[in-house]
Amino acid sequence: MAQSVFTNANFRWETVGKYLLDVLVVQGIGWTLLLTVLSMIIAIVLAVLLAFMRQSDNPLFRGVSWAWVWFFRGTPVYTQLVFWGLISVLYPKIAVGVPFGPELFSFSTQDVVTAFVAAVLGLGLNESAYLAEIFRAGLKSVDPGQMEAAEALGMRKSKIMWRIILPQAMRVIVPPTGNETIGMLKTTSLVLAVPFTLDLTFATNGIANRSYLPIPLLIVAALWYLVITSVLMVGQFYIERHFGKGVDNLAPAPVQPLQAPASALAAPAAHAPHAARKEDEVL
Numbered sequence: 001m002a003q004s005v006f007t008n009a010n011f012r013w014e015t016v017g018k019y020l021l022d023v024l025v026v027q028g029i030g031w032t033l034l035l036t037v038l039s040m041i042i043a044i045v046l047a048v049l050l051a052f053m054r055q056s057d058n059p060l061f062r063g064v065s066w067a068w069v070w071f072f073r074g075t076p077v078y079t080q081l082v083f084w085g086l087i088s089v090l091y092p093k094i095a096v097g098v099p100f101g102p103e104l105f106s107f108s109t110q111d112v113v114t115a116f117v118a119a120v121l122g123l124g125l126n127e128s129a130y131l132a133e134i135f136r137a138g139l140k141s142v143d144p145g146q147m148e149a150a151e152a153l154g155m156r157k158s159k160i161m162w163r164i165i166l167p168q169a170m171r172v173i174v175p176p177t178g179n180e181t182i183g184m185l186k187t188t189s190l191v192l193a194v195p196f197t198l199d200l201t202f203a204t205n206g207i208a209n210r211s212y213l214p215i216p217l218l219i220v221a222a223l224w225y226l227v228i229t230s231v232l233m234v235g236q237f238y239i240e241r242h243f244g245k246g247v248d249n250l251a252p253a254p255v256q257p258l259q260a261p262a263s264a265l266a267a268p269a270a271h272a273p274h275a276a277r278k279e280d281e282v283l
Contacts, residue, residue: 015216019207020223028203029224035119035188035199040181042124047131052161054136065132072129078193080126084118085194116198119191127184134176138169170243178236182229200224 005011019025053065072080088109097103113121142165150160189201196202200221208217 010215011219012213012216015211015213016219016223019204019217019220022207022220024203024207025200025220025224028198028200029228031198032185032188032200033228035116035123035191035196036181036185038120039123039127039188040184042120043127043131043180043184044177046125046128047135050128050132051135051139054132055139069129069132072126073133077122077126077187078190081119081122081190081193084113084122085115087113087118115194115196119188119194119196122194123184123187123191127180130180131177134180135169135173138171138173139165141172142168167243171240174236174240174243178232178239181236182232185228185232186225 006013050065050068053061056062091109093106094109094112095103095106097105146164146168147160150164151157155163188199191199192202197206204217204221205214208214211217
């Protein structure tokens with residue numbers, strides 16, 4: 001298989017090398033990374049709020065959180081992106097004013113919700129529903145006794161959550177969140193539905209349509225996605241190791257073979273005077 005990949009002339013590796021660092025491809029990588037980062041920031045902030053609301057004693061908060069997850073997780077992300085791309089058709093103008101009263105000021109929806117903003121909103125809101133369930137699972141993995149003990153010490157609930165519960169829950173939250181981040185990187189290829197036409201997939205497709213060489217440009221896109229994914233996996237490894245301290249690091253501390261017998265012999269000698277005093281007291 002490896003021989004076939006590198007010797008088959010139809011792969012056109014010279015074309016792959018030609019466009020691997022093309023200006024449009026590099027710009028597409030930048031836009032793809034920007035879409036991924038901004039969408040994940042929106043998704044994480046909303047997911048934390050939704051997870052707290054789902055854990056709340058208030059039935060209204062629980063109901064709103066459940067409805068959000070139900071809607072955004074239950075509809076395809078492509079459909080949501082199309083909807084955000086057509087938001088200016090549904091609402092041509094965004095106005096701020098008194099309900100059923102005078103209008104204070106207004107904006108054109110097309111000027112505010114650009115293709116880039118629509119793509120970020122569509123990706124971020126959809127991802128927040130999945131991350132909310134991941135965060136909720138992480139919060140539920142922490143023993144309830146941790147919160148009870150902290151409340152017994154007089155700590156505020158907000159401080160308990162940020163200083164005690166969340167640091168322990170991160171060990172459960174980080175691995176699936178890393179997977180979702182990698183998934184988000186590849187989901188950005190669907191922003192053509194908005195339409196947003198500057199991402200990596202659209203850039204390579206545009207070059208392929210002009211050169212009539214789709215396979216080499218697909219390889220270019222795949223190679224860059226693999227490179228970015230590999231970097232994200234390395235970062236995920238170190239974050240997991242940080243939050244897994246004391247739990248995942250089960251290897252015992254190394255023992256010096258020459259120091260162990262010496263310490264064993266020194267221990268009885270250190271206790272000898274104490275034992276002699278005990279014998280004198282008994283006598």
